[in-house]
Amino acid sequence: MFRPAADLHTHTVASTHAYSTVTENCRAAHELGLAAVAMTDHAPGMPDAPHVWHFVNLKVLPRKICGVYLLKGIEADITDYKGNLDVSDDLLSTLEWTVVSLHSQAIAPGSIENHTAAYLGVCENKWVDVIGHPTTTKYRFDMEKCVKCFKESGKLIEINESSIISGKSKPETVLELLRICKRYEAPIVVNTDAHYCGLIGRTDNASALLEAAGFPERLIYNSEWERIREHIIKKHGDIGL
Numbered sequence: 001m002f003r004p005a006a007d008l009h010t011h012t013v014a015s016t017h018a019y020s021t022v023t024e025n026c027r028a029a030h031e032l033g034l035a036a037v038a039m040t041d042h043a044p045g046m047p048d049a050p051h052v053w054h055f056v057n058l059k060v061l062p063r064k065i066c067g068v069y070l071l072k073g074i075e076a077d078i079t080d081y082k083g084n085l086d087v088s089d090d091l092l093s094t095l096e097w098t099v100v101s102l103h104s105q106a107i108a109p110g111s112i113e114n115h116t117a118a119y120l121g122v123c124e125n126k127w128v129d130v131i132g133h134p135t136t137t138k139y140r141f142d143m144e145k146c147v148k149c150f151k152e153s154g155k156l157i158e159i160n161e162s163s164i165i166s167g168k169s170k171p172e173t174v175l176e177l178l179r180i181c182k183r184y185e186a187p188i189v190v191n192t193d194a195h196y197c198g199l200i201g202r203t204d205n206a207s208a209l210l211e212a213a214g215f216p217e218r219l220i221y222n223s224e225w226e227r228i229r230e231h232i233i234k235k236h237g238d239i240g241l
């Protein structure tokens with residue numbers, strides 16, 4: 001069964017509805033043999049987001065905790081149907097990993113056309129790495145159109161374990177997205193979106209769906225640490241990975 005080499009969407013106590021510290025998350029990742037964790041707490045558009053200083057000050061954290069590389073990131077919110085975010089490009093340019101998501105606290109669900117337009121707008125933002133939990137039922141979108149655009153603009157399409165466990169994403173929607181990604185050879189990333197250290201790196205439900213879809217491992221971005229490392233160095237230069 002597929003196991004990620006790095007968990008690239010996780011939360012810490014800095015988002016108040018998450019329950020573990022960055023050190024606890026990294027220790028859990030180390031115990032599972034993961035190479036890296038991306039710390040991606042909520043951006044200011046969410047009610048439980050940390051103050052913006054949280055993101056500005058991430059530089060004080062070491063590159064490695066408990067032997068695991070720490071990527072200093074954010075989960076930004078899409079705030080309109082043009083794909084604008086609640087974080088400035090200036091701040092994003094200082095971070096190492098950016099997930100962007102549609103959350104009802106930051107944007108009311110609209111039509112399929114609205115969500116599609118928002119995602120197409122996000123493709124224009126060069127700082128965005130991952131489209132977070134795009135399979136949630138509230139935010140259906142034109143998968144074919146967006147997957148092509150995500151691929152062309154280098155955005156990774158997330159298969160999100162927490163969203164499957166909570167029922168916010170239906171297995172059939174995840175399978176539909178996987179089929180389209182496979183057809184267009186579009187890379188995905190399999191993350192937990194863990195809000196507790198015991199959930200870091202554990203993607204059993206997502207992995208079962210990958211298997212059901214016959215999804216090729218070569219299209220799973222976080223199946224190999226070396227690939228992630230090279231990609232980040234290309235984007236951010238030598239940051240000590």
Ligand SMILES: [Zn+2]
Nearest residue numbers: 075101132133
């Ligand atoms: Zn989210």
Ligand SMILES: [Zn+2]
Nearest residue numbers: 009011075193
């Ligand atoms: Zn999240």
